[in-house]
Amino acid sequence: MSRPEALFPLFADLETLDGVGAKSAKAFEGLSVTRPRDLLFLLPYSGIDRSLQAGLSDYILPTTITIEVEVLRHNPARNRSAPVVIQTRDSAGEVLELVFFHARGDYLQRILPVGARRVVSGKAEANDYAVRMVHPDHILAPEEAKTLSGWEPVYPLTAGITQKTLQKAVASALTRLPDLPEWIDPGQMAKEGWPTWAEAVRRAHLPMSAQDLAADHPARARLAYDELLAHQLTLSLARARMRRGRGVESRGDGHLQARVLAALPYRPTGAQTRALSEIAADMAAPLRMNRLLQGDVGAGKTLVAMLALAVAVEAGGQGVMMAPTEILARQHHEGLRDLAASAGIRLELLTGRDRGAERAAKLAALAAGEIQVLVGTHAVFQKDVVFHDLRLAVVDEQHRFGVAQRMELGAKGEAVDVLVMTATPIPRSLALATYGDMDVSVLDEKPPGRKPIKTALVTTARIDEVVQHLKRALSEGRQAYWVCPLVEESELVDLASAEERFAQLRAALGEGRVGLVHGQMPPTDKDAAMARFVAGETGVLVATTVIEVGVNVPNASIMVIERAESFGLAQLHQLRGRVGRGAAESTCLLMYQAPLTETGERRLKTLRDTEDGFRIAEEDLAMRGAGDLIGTAQSGLPKFRVADIERQSALMAVAQSDARKLLHDDPKLESPRGKAARHLLWLLDQDRAIRLLTVG
Structure with a gap:
């Protein structure tokens, strides 16, 4: 099944757009933009007010200004590194200096001839002597000033791409917007007041004010919903296909x-x-x-x-x-x-x-x-x-x-x-x-007999007390984990390395009492060190986060996490869960380097105050965002361009129930709305979903 013809122009080469050559097409890859379609979903994140004002007195500097000036004179550069300064004045006679570095004099004479009137727009700053604008963003004859949009969108950039290049490419991509059949339920559209897809894309790229950039603006909300719907359709098709396999009925007799x-x-x-x-x-x-x-x-x-x-x-x-x-x-x-x-x-x-x-x-x-x-x-x-x-x-x-x-x-x-x-x-x-x-x-219940774990915060300055505490615990036959943040000494981050901590603890607690596991070890050595700890031969296991998941040693009742502020909440919660599995009272010591940042403090206090993993996860999501929460590289988490799953979870839930209902009513997407939904899947690169439809 091939891509609908209406979408061809959006999947053409980038170089078919105005102002994009081979070099800038390569640079655009830094923004994950390889086709015109990608530009449509690369939305501006802020904007600049370029509306024309009467003069300098209408602004509080420093800020971006747009005014009409008269060119008074050119002061050429005194030497090669000095700038050319052009003096101009506004309608009230106030002076604005335009400053240019490495610019050719003849070029400046041509675009800013003495005596001419020009509209200039750019960032202006005042010092003790003058108001200056370095390299104006726009210089236009008064009759051309109408081409300046009152509110100019600002896009994310990458090396080799300027705002001008990007704006020009987007404008060119917008001329290719096809009129697509509607895939959203008409009732939902009316209730939310959403525009059509093409209109939503246009309005998202041509904001008129800061309000138009908000996630709940109808144009942006609609595009976010489209992304979530396409994603949920893919998941629902995967689910339907999983379930279509004639399942074997496995009934146990107990x-x-x-x-x-x-x-x-x-x-x-x-x-x-x-x-x-x-x-x-x-x-x-x-x-x-x-x-x-x-x-x-x-x-x-x-x-x-x-x-x-x-x-x-x-x-x-x-x-x-x-x-x-x-x-x-x-x-x-x-x-x-x-x-x-x-x-x-x-x-x-x-x-x-x-x-x-x-x-x-x-x-x-x-x-x-x-x-x-x-x-x-x-x-x-x-x-x-x-x-x-x-x-x-x-x-x-x-x-x-x-x-x-x-x-x-x-x-x-x-x-x-x-x-x-x-x-x-x-x-x-x-x-x-x-x-x-x-x-x-x-x-959501703990099995009986799991005792609460006492969690305390201590600064790294008190490390000697912690080591003494361990010494006493070992003499009572207890075991402990000591988690270090990094394996090798890194020049960039001065975090205690596992190797070094291992040596220090061995010196303090005795040769055979301390074991070490970290990610760079051969698997056999790692398993052997773990086995010695499980068997109780070593009392303290120094480890990097390789012990985060699943390790079960009921006798281990102390968890020391060094530089706890450098871990995520969910990770700290996982590590703490390694203790508290046996009969002994368990403790988790979160060692941090003072002073803590505000988020660091919030994170460690949350952990101290609750053992409820779901509450911790919600808090972690609020603080860090979804990609970090489960490590984007291996999370299998979809990368959304417009939708924000932390803040738009309600929209996600609506998209899921809509996707399931649509597929329940039209499993092969063959109705008019189903065919429209196929356009959406192609548009949002969900080819896997299309394959699932054809395989099924």
Whole structure:
């Protein structure tokens, strides 16, 4: 299915626009602009008032002024580095000096002849001697001044692109706006007072005042909604395709689940029971499950996952659990092993380290259906890994798997049910943006017996006291984490390196009492250091944030985070969740370098005052913005040009329900409004959605 003809001019080469040559086309890439269409969504972020005033007395300097002047005389440059100064006066006789560096005298004589009247516009400043304007932005004859817009948009720039080049290219792109059929529900358009798409683009690029730049201005709100709608249509199509796969109905009879529960020293929380019944209902349905299990640190996701895997085995199938790293895969294996054994389920681990005969034996047992649950890393994606009857895939730490990987995983079995677990509580707006294709179960209760963690703030100046505190704790048989911000000494940021801190703590606490793990270590060394800590051979583990996810050492009851102000809130919350897993009272010490910035203080106090991950996530989103919150590079978070998911989460929710309704009424987008929506998907580069339509 090819792109609609009406959109061709918007997807032509940039060089077909006025004023864009090969060199500036290359420079435009710095703004992620490679086609005329990209310019339409590169909106101005502020503006300059260029309306003509009578004279200098109408302004409070320094500011941008636009006035008509008479040219009095040229004072040529005294030497090569000095500027040319041209004296002019306004209608009241006040003098304005125009200053030019490295300008040719004959050129200035031509555009500013003595005795002529000119309209000049630019930034003017007053010093003790004169009012000056250095390099005016505009110099026009009075009769040409009408071409100056009263309010000039200001765009983001990149090296090699000036405001003039950009404005000219945008003006040229705007002449290509096609009239497209309307994809927004007419009731929604009328209720919001939104313009048509072409009119919205035009008005967003030609603001008349600062109000026109606001996100809630009808033109901008409409364009933001279009982006969110296209994104939600893509997610909904992905969801529909996931579910169209004729799901296998996996009904458990409960006998294995009962054995797992009988082996537990406690009863599951209400949230765990509720989440499991939602998952079991999805698995028993003929549609494919695509569910997100969201739980705060320590809310007991592992148990829910094990019970879900037990349902798959009860139904005569197999289950797989995938983790992003080998450390985590091993931890899951250890965490699930005893539970599986108590139910008589055969559970095995497969990682990149399994080779030769050992690997071959595991693969044969898997293909024969003898291994009922497999735990592993991405290695379970490999071609030679064949299941006998895979029913359920559990994926841990979602944000390292985008929508594309979720689809790939779905291709492993006939119609595998997918359950994704994340320990990062996600604010609703982000959950809609990232997981709009999924149904969500939330674990919002802590299992009984988890004690609150005492969180305290201490300055780095008190490090010696902290070390003494650790010494006492170690002598009582307790264990601690010490998290450092960076691995190598960086000239740029004077943060204590893990290597150095490790050496100092070893000197203070004793040779064999301190271990070290960081991101640059070979995996085998990392695993060995972790294993010694888990076994209690080392009392303190010095680490970079590699321990952020999933590490479980019940005896560790102290968490020291050095330079805590350099971490994000969600990250601090994750790290703190590594303690408080055993019987001992746990503490988290946030060491910071004084003085703290206002945001730094707000961040650390939020953490001290609450353990509620969802409250922390909302606060983090408000403070940092979405891209930072889950690390844009690996977040799978869509990059919106106009929409702002932090501030427009309500619009996102509307777009999601509109997208789902449109696809419910017209699954193949074949009605007039459905065809219009296809234009939107092409326009916003959602070709994947188009492919989903054709494949389906």
